[in-house]
Amino acid sequence: MPKRVWQYGEVEPAWKRDRRMRAMLRERLKRDGLTMPKLATIVRVDLDRIWVPAWAQAKAIRDLTVTQSSVWLGRIAANVLARIDREAGGKPVLTPTLYRRCPQCDRALLGDEAQARWEMDLSYTGRQLPCGPECIERARALKARKKGQRKTDAGTEECGDVRDCEEDRQRAE
Numbered sequence: 001m002p003k004r005v006w007q008y009g010e011v012e013p014a015w016k017r018d019r020r021m022r023a024m025l026r027e028r029l030k031r032d033g034l035t036m037p038k039l040a041t042i043v044r045v046d047l048d049r050i051w052v053p054a055w056a057q058a059k060a061i062r063d064l065t066v067t068q069s070s071v072w073l074g075r076i077a078a079n080v081l082a083r084i085d086r087e088a089g090g091k092p093v094l095t096p097t098l099y100r101r102c103p104q105c106d107r108a109l110l111g112d113e114a115q116a117r118w119e120m121d122l123s124y125t126g127r128q129l130p131c132g133p134e135c136i137e138r139a140r141a142l143k144a145r146k147k148g149q150r151k152t153d154a155g156t157e158e159c160g161d162v163r164d165c166e167e168d169r170q171r172a173e
C-alpha cells in the first residue's frame with residue numbers, strides 16, 4: 001500500500017500530528033546533543049494453550065519473570081504471541097503496563113513507578129537521581145561490570161574484574 005500523503009487543506013488526524021510534533025522535537029533536541037526520555041508500554045502475556053516458545057523467551061524483557069506460560073514482551077511481539085495462542089484455540093490474557101528502566105542502575109520499573117521516573121527524567125538533572133535506597137549500590141556494580149566487559153572486548157586475555165580490583169587498590173594507596 002502506498003504511503004498516505006496529507007494534501008494541503010486536508011485535516012491531519014490528531015494522533016498523527018502529535019506523532020509528527022514529537023518526532024520534530026526529538027530531532028531538534030538530538031541536534032543539541034540531548035535525548036528525550038521514552039516511556040514505553042510492555043505487555044504481560046499469560047498463555048492458555050501453548051508454552052512460551054524459544055523466540056519469545058529470547059525477546060522477553062530483561063530481569064522480569066518468565067514462566068512456562070507467561071512472559072513480558074514488547075507490544076508487537078506480545079500481539080504475535082497472543083495470535084499464535086488464539087490460533088491454537090487458547091484465550092491468552094494480555095496485561096499492558098508502562099515501562100522504563102532506571103538510567104542509573106538499569107532496574108526495570110513498571111506502572112506508576114515507570115511514569116514517575118519518566119517525569120523525573122524530563123527535568124534537567126532528573127536522570128542523575130537514584131530510583132530507590134539500593135540504586136546507588138546497584139549502579140556502582142553495573143558500572144564495574146561494564147568496565148570489565150569493555151576490557152575483555154578489547155582483546156585482553158586477563159579477567160577484566162581482576163584488573164579493576166588492581167586499579168582500585170592502586171588508587172586507594
Ligand SMILES: [Zn+2]
Nearest residue numbers: 102105131135
Ligand atoms: Zn536505580
